[in-house]
Amino acid sequence: MNKKTIEQLELMLRREVMRLEKSFTEDLVRNSSTMRVLSERVRAMEEKDVVKSISHILAKCDFCHNNTDRYKCLKNMPCSTCIYNFLNKRLTDIYKEKKGSGNT
């Protein structure tokens, strides 16, 4: 993964966060059940694979880097899987970067 790819991913992530915030605000205004769903998911997170739980929460909020249209995902799989794969890869990269750079 080169620097340009990471920068593109970060830009994509920032855009997605903005989209997520907008979508979340809309959901909140429309229906407070979004808050209930999220708090349920956060509670479930304490018992489960944290990355997987976060992926499910983000998928619920249409947070997917492959999801250009609100209800359409470019990958032929559930968005929670897209997001899980993305987060897993990113975390692995971060771990490798940290290991590579040492403790100085």
Ligand SMILES: [Zn+2]
């Ligand atoms: Zn997706």
